[in-house]
Structures are given as C-alpha cells and as structure tokens.
Amino acid sequence: MPAVQETIDRVRSIDVDQYKYGFVTEIESDKAPKGLNEDVIRFISEKKGEPEWMLEWRLEAYRRWLTMTEPTWARVSYPKIEFNELYYYSAPKNTPGPKSLDEVDPELLETYEKLGIPLREQEILAGVAPENRVAVDAVFDSVSVVTTFKEELKKAGVIFCSISEALREYPDLVRKYLGSVVPVSDNFYATLNSAVFSDGSFVYVPEGVRCPMELSTYFRINEQNTGQFERTLIIADKGAYVSYLEGCTAPQRDENQLHAAVVELIAHDDAEIKYSTVQNWYPGDKNGKGGIYNFVTKRGDCRGKNSKISWTQVETGSAITWKYPSCILRGDNSRGEFYSIAVSNGHQQIDSGTKMIHLGKNTSSRIISKGISAGKSENTYRGLVSAHRKATNARNFTQCDSLLIGQDCGAHTVPYMESKNSTAVFEHEATTSKISDDQMFYCQQRGLSEEEAVALIVNGFVKDVIQQLPMEFAVEAQKLISISLEGSVG
Amino acid sequence: MLEIKNLHAHVGDDETEILRGVNLTVKPGEVHAIMGPNGSGKSTLSYILAGKDDYEVTEGDILFNGESMLEMEPDERAAAGLFLAFQYPIEIPGVATMTFLKTALNAQRKARGEGELSTPEFMKKVKEKAAELNITMDMLKRPLNVGFSGGEKKRSEILQMSLLEPKLCIMDETDSGLDIDALKIVADGVNRLRSPDRAMVVITHYQRLLDHIVPDVVHVLSRGRIVKTGGKELALELEKNGYADYVGQAA
Amino acid sequence: MNMETRSLKTSAETELASLFDGARGDFAGSDAVRKRREEAFSAFDKRGLPHRRVEEYKYSDIRAKLKSASALVAAGTDGDAKAALDAVATYGDLERYRIVIDNGRLVTGLSDIGALKGEGVTVSDLNAALGETDGLLDVSTIAAADPMIMLNTALVLGGAVVRVGDGVEVSRPIEIVYTASATGARYTRCRIELGKGAKATILESFEDDVAEAEGNAVSDFVIGDEAKLTLARVVTGEATHVSSVLMDIGASAEVKAIGFNMGTDFARTQSFVTFSGEHSNASLYGITMVREKQHSDHTLVVDHKVPNCESRERFKAVIDDFAEGVFQGKIIVRPHAQKTDGRMMTQALLLSEDASMANKPELEIFADDVQCAHGATSGQIDEDLLFYLRARGIPEAQARMLLVLAFLAEAVEEMEDEGIVSALEGRIRDWLSVEE
Ligand SMILES: Nc1ncnc2c1ncn2[C@@H]1O[C@H](COP(=O)(O)OP(=O)(O)O)[C@@H](O)[C@H]1O
C-alpha cells in the first residue's frame, strides 16, 4: 500500500530520536467551555444531535462518575489530573459532521497525509490490489472528519461510520449494544468516557458477512488541553468476520493530554473480530515533560458459541499507558487472544495486559506479551486468567517476556491465575532478560551498527506478535519500535 | 593484509595475559593455519581481531591493510572486510536467517557507500550460495542458529562468509562438530573463496581440515605465543607427535 | 496496602486490642523491646486484620475468617508437654535433636539443650534473650508492612533463640517441635542464627494444632556468610495458622528449604527471603495438600538486594474436594543486583471438580543483566498417564495416588537428605491414603 510505504520511508528518513508526529495543525476549532458539568454534557450531546435517551445515559454516567475515585493499583505515578481544567469537546470548524471527501478542509486532509494515512479513495484505488484496501474513519480531536469507502461497504451490508452518525442513523442498534460489554459504571475512566465521549467508530457486520476490506480508525489529538474520549463499538453478527485497525498520534506539547477511550466488541455465534492497535501517542520529551495519559478500557465479549476475539497491540507512545484489552469468553468453544508489544523508553510508564475470563465450556485463550523497557521507563505486564466453575475444559497459554535495555528501567510481571474448575488447564511462562553481549558482538561482527543490532534483536524478540498484525501494519510497527528505542544504547 | 605486532592481551578484569607477544603477517592470497592445544589463546586471538568488548590489548598493534584496527568498532572492522566464523555461533531467536543475512549484507554495503541490493538480486545470490553448501531454503527461514545442529551452524557461518565476500576470513575451529561429508562441503565452500586478493586464517586442532584446505603457512600457538612456523608439513608432524614438543617452549 | 485508619473494628480486632492491653504488663524484655511491641501493635491496630482488598491477602481474607480472637494460651506443665510431644510423629525415629515449644513457650526440660551445646549450638529462651538483645524482634524491609507479623511482634509469648556457632557443622538435624497441651492462641517466635561457615539442618514441626484457635509463628533465620541451611517445615491441622519465615542470607551461603501446608483448615505460610551477600543461592520449595473445605496459602517474597545470587522457587499444590490453594510469589531484583538468576515455578493438580487454585507469580525487576523466569500450570492428573498405569494392572485409586506422589516427590526429593525425604514422603502417603 503506497500510503503506508510512504509513512515507512518517511519514518526511515528521520534521523533524530524525536517524535515524528509532533506537528500541530493550525485550524480553527469549535470548543465546549472548559471544565466538566452537566451543561457541558448537554452541549456535547446537542452538538451531535443525539436522541434524548443518549443524553440521559450520559448524565447518569456523569452523576455516577462524581461518586468515584481514580484507581491507584497500577504501577504508574503522575500528578493529579485536574478534570476541570480540560476541554471535553473540540471540533475543527466547518466540519459539523462527516462529509464527502471533497468537502473536507484541505488543511485536515494534509494533516492525515503527513501522518501517512490514506483518505483519498481514488489514490488508494489507483495503486493497490483490491484486497489490500483499507477503509478509514479519521477522528480529529472530538469528531470524525471523514469515513472512506462507506458506500462500498454498505453494498456488502457492513455499517462503518462514526459513532455520532450511528446514533442518528441506527439508534436502535447502538442502544442495544452500547455499554453492554463495558457497563457505564465499570471503572473511573470508562464512566467518564460514558459521560463525555465525543466520537469514535461504529461497525456492524451482519450475519454471514465477511467484511470485504480492513477497517481502520486514525485518532489524532490536536487541540491543546483537550481530552479525547472516543468510543468504539464493533458488532460481528453470526458468522461474520471483521478486521479492524486503530492508529493514534498527537502533537508534541509540553502539557499532558488525557485520552480515555472505551472500546466494546461483540462477537455472536461463529463470528470473529480481529482488533489491532498501533498506539503512538506523543510519549513526552526525554525529560519526561508532556505526553499523553492513556487510560483505556477495551473489552470484547465472545457472546456466541465458537466466536473469537483477538487483540493485537503495539504500544510505543504515551507518557502513561493504562490498558487491559480483555475477552469475556461466554460462548461455548469461544476463543480469546491477546498479542502485545509494549515498548517504553525515556520516562514512559506502561501498565498493560489483559484479562481472559473463561465462563463457557471448552473456551480457550492465548496471551503473548513482549515488554521492552529502556531509558528510565517502567513497564508492567498485569494480567488475569480465570476459569469459573462452569468453564469445563478451559485452556490458557500465557507467554510473557521482558527485555531490559539499560540499567535505569524496570520490568515487572504481575499475572493472576484463578482456576475454579479442575478440568481447566492453565500454562504460564515468563522470562526477563537483556540483549546478550554475545548477540551484540555477533551482529556487529557481521557489520551491523549497535543500533541496527539492537533493532534486529528486538524485532526477533517481538516477532511472535508482529506476525499477528496485518501486513501493512507489521512493517510500520517494526519501524516504530526501532524509532522508539533510538538512543537507548551506547 | 594483516599484520599483528607483538600483541599482548588479557580478558576482562582478570589481569592474566592470554596473548603474550603474538607476531603474525598474512599477505593477500595466503592461507595461514593456526594450530595449538586447548586454551593456548586461539579463540582469544580471533576475538581480538574482530574487536570484542572486554578483550583488552595492552601492548602491540594490529594493522589491517596498513592501518591500525585497535580503535575500530566491530562493525567497522566487518565493513572493512574482516570476517570471523565463530567457534560457537550465537543464536538470535525470532530473527530469520534470511533476514539476518540481508540486514548484514546491506549494512556493510551501506557502510562502504555501496547501494543496497534489491530483494530479487539478494535472493538469487543467497539461493546460489546456499545450494553450494547444501543449505535448504527451509533452514534459512528458521531463526538464526536457533535449534541448528552443530554442522548446520558451521555451514551457516560459511554461507555468511561467502555472501559477505570479506577480504580476510578468520575461521575458528570451523571443522569441529562436522562429520566427514559436512567437512568436505565446508572445505569446498572455503576453497571456492580462495582468491589472490583474499587472505584466510584457519584455526584448527586437526590436520584433517588442512587436507582439504591446504595452507601456505602453519603456525603453532602455545601459551599465548607463536612458537613455531612452517609449511603445511608442520601440520602433519603435529598430527603425529602432538603438541608436546612445543608446549614447554613458550614458558 | 490499605493504610487508612478504619474507625469500624471487627469484633476480633477489638478482642485483639483488649488481649494486648491485658498482656502488656507481663511482657518480658528490655524497655526497647517493650517499646517495639507497643509500636507494632499500634501499627497493626491502624491496619486491622488483613482482608481481600489488601493486595497481599487478596486470596486469604483473615478478617473474614477470624470471627473472634481467642485468649492467649496459658503455659502448660512439663508433664502435659511431654504427653503432647509423645503424640507427635512427624519424623518417626529419625536421629535428631529436639527443641520443644509447648503452648508457645520453650520447654527446657524436654529440649536437648545440653547435647546441642556439646555440638556448638546454644539454645536460649526467647523471653530471656529479649532482656539481653534489643533487635531480636526486628524484621526485614519486605516484611515490615505485614500486619500478621506486627501482631506476632506485639503478642509473642515465647520461643527459642538458637545459635549455631561459626564453623559448626551440626551432626544431626535439629527439630523444633511446636506442641499444644492447652487451648488458646499461640504467638511464638524463634530466631535461628547460623554463624559463618556453619552447617545445620532444621526441622520445624507445627503439631500445636488446636481447633478454633489461632497460631501465629515467626521463624527468623539469619544465615551467615558461607553457611549452609537445610530446612523442612510441616504445618498441619485445624487452627487458623499464619506462619512467617524470615530469612536473611549472607554471602556465599546456601539454603535449601521446603514448607508443607498439609491438611490445614486455614493456613498461610509466608516467606520473606532477603539476599544480603553476594554469590549465595537459595532453593525454596513449598507443598500444599488440602481437601474438604481446607485452605492453604503459600506466599513468598524473594528480595535480590545484591548481585550474583541465584534463587529457585518451586511450589506444588494438590487440591481435592472443595479446598482452595493459593500461591503468591514475587521475585524482586533491586537496581544493581546484576547477574541475578531467579526462577520460579508453581504447579497445581486439581483432583476434584470444585477444587480451586489461585496463582500469582510476580517478577519485579530493576536491573538489566539478569535471568529471571517464572512458570505456572494448573490442571488435572494426566489421563494418559493414568491410563498407562491402569493398563499395567494398577487399580485406579492406587494409580492416582502414585501420580500425585510422583508430582509432589519432584519437589520433596530436592531435599536430598534420605531420612528427611522418606519421612516427608511417608507423611504424604498417609495423607493420600486417608482419602479412600
Ligand atoms: N572470558 C574469559 N575470561 C577469562 N579467561 C578467559 C576468557 N576466555 C578465555 N579465557 C582463557 O584464555 C585462555 C585461552 O582461551 P582460548 O582463546 O579460548 O583458547 P583456545 O581457543 O586456544 O582453546 C584459556 O586459559 C581460557 O581459560
């Protein structure tokens, strides 16, 4: 895919260990008043032209949220977030909702082009075989600015649009599923998101349909002091299949920006959802100043029998990552997968992992987590695997490896395994190690520089996970990892 | 091509000298064999030539094409044309042998200011060389040296050597762990690389390899010094009488 | 850990406070020691009994378990103690020295103090020692926040201080037997010190089982440079039993330890192991054997504070009926503790449908040049193996027992000492055969 190739080339040509997506787009925006109260929530809901029930839902979440306290169990530390100092809604002016491409502000199109994200359908069509096409929903601050290939997807029966649009066009579908996997009161950040979420993607793949192309959303936080609270809802009906990619970037700013997303996946009988993320929010500078606080609740519900949900994540960005994409294995024979690469450098703090909750019979799950810590970063894997009483023959395999580069970082593994069923079989392996001097010398003897050697060895270390990514993403992810680790040796 | 002058060296914090004044000159086109009992310092010498960390030169110099290499990084030495076939090749999990070969080749080409090889060009080259060494495509897809048998590892080293086309090849006990047939394949591979502008240093314990790779000069290294230098017949003599005659001399 | 002061006390917590009030007048020891005990109690009192929202006690909710606190056990007579001791059979006729602690107090008359002295080992009463040495109740950083150890420090009734002199190799194992000749809560503490280059095998047998009463024991090991400790512990019975093993390991020392929670109604064995000197190694094994509604918790924290040490942790659990097993293990590698090599393995066999196991093997690593790994498995008896044995004519029940035994033996046999291994395997066999 040329657009992605371009990204890669651009990434490759960068010679500084700086964040490449750090530019700011100068664009006028339409904001809600600063701070959070019921009026702001009404403002957001009204801006989006939402049905009355949605407003009520938001308000209820907000009232709930006021009674909650921030979780403190994760191994991350950061100054107190002043929730009233944030803007909860910001939209580029002149873009009241997703439009056709020709109507989109050229400034925005250029932004996405700079990010290497293909929005012009024609261009994409020109260069690429049809099976490699990707439909994109581009979310800029609080709103979706455009969704590509909508018409073509519609022909296949697939609904792919922004969640705001879905609320207007398919309110019943949204109402049926929203909050059914991550309840309004699930946790502090999810509840906050339920109150103020602005945009995100909505996907519905009807019974028996294999989505004809990859779907993806690119999130971009541009505006200063603005939280991004996106909400994604993906439903694969019986026998459906969809692969969804998510990418994110933000400008380089000295302040910390808050990102608190909720993603809900529902897989009915025999359905499969593959969800891949390349998270590259601005991580802060080398002294730990700035960067995104990324508090995300992602959960998939394997509701039907033989359903499958697979999470793949490559986490290289954010100052703080707090994220546990999970699977509820409710349907008999359902399967959950979690493949993760978490790279931390500088002063980044990552506390991430997964939960595999085995409820149904013959359910299986697989966890492969690769953590790489460098610089002064802290990188924690935290995961739960549980088999409930009725989860006969549940199976889990977990492999959890950490690699340390340098002496000032930390790598931690905190797995919880709870088996309440004797027929459940859990296997867990974890290792922590460093790149050996012998490996480095061997590579250098063959002509690789120190940084090339580290990149090569690290890519080998993460290979099991990279393989799970769609091809185009895989290459991009490898480059990203190398860039994230630049300056970590020598 | 290679000139080692009065080289003294030790390893890590241990002050014990392991090389105690090695002198050796290798000219282009020549093949030198270094023989010597276990622990005499053969591998140490090869690591020092390749620039391994922790191997410290305390006296003397190593000249490569007339210039001192002592301050060069291992990858700079490699790009300059020095290749070491390791006695114990290192495993790199997750990195396909093919990927490794391509990365190494292009890194060296880049360092020398040459353009990168295109994938088809590269593939053609690898296939050809791999076939000569009886290495299957399947093996090249496996992670580098991971789960390779002793013989496979050694053949993979020679494959890398023939692909990278170095000016100076140092082979550290490339014959150990090989059966007769594999030894023949490896030796043929090495012989194909012999050329008037390339030099080789073959480190071995056994005459056996030298039947196939016939050296111009044979040295005996004992307790960190070269104690005897001769023609290929010296290897035969060693085979018959062992190192006993030389071990005492270096003291 | 929850640090907030809670205003609402459970009745057990209130009772503990009045126990402490009533007992503080009788405390042995120097002023510094008394002060230490007061501080420990007030620290405990702030936290209260640990419960499931305290991360370290997530799976062993002591506050819920302990409905009320028993009165402290009174000292028994030597005669009663003798009777209790005679009923104990952990090690059969294995040649050994004995130190007897009945109802939480050292019984000098039944302990081989004279013979041990001849070997270079001194044994003294904890209460006497507290008057002479101030630091005896101190605990390592990793154990400092544990409320059950605080409670022990506050309420300890007695115990022994065992000192193995520099270079002394004790010719036989020393068994510390904890017996009960009366009902009531027992707070005991033993301090065991191995001098430089000393070599000793210590057996700790908790046969002080009293239903509906608490046992809280601390065994505090200080292992000198180049010393070698072999340790086997067996905890069994109906009490709510928390036992804490503290270990401080010097340089170039060697430790091999195994702990059994065998048929315990509610037992938690928690070990806090600190490497304080380089080039030492510790092999730590733990066994859980529970059935009915029993509960066993093995919790372990290994602190690699210095470089170049090696630790091996291996825990096995066999769980039947409705019983619950818990394993929590944490390996910490501090900054600069380079070349640490730590490997932890936990395996559980669930023998019945309603058995449950929670495993939490953690790594907390701050140094880059280390090799650390952990593994965990839980599952049933391998049906293929079972079939194989039955196909060879072994009846199912016996085949199961053989497989369970083999599973546990992997850890037990690491203890090497034949007498101890066969005694422990005997106990396992007895436990298993009761099943039918
Ligand atoms: N890393 C090291 N640290 C200390 N001594 C070393 C190290 N590597 C090799 N030596 C010592 O150097 C001497 C030469 O070893 P080596 O070069 O491997 O011998 P050879 O290859 O001739 O068998 C031996 O005595 C060996 O023990």
Ligand SMILES: [Mg+2]
């Ligand atoms: Mg050698």
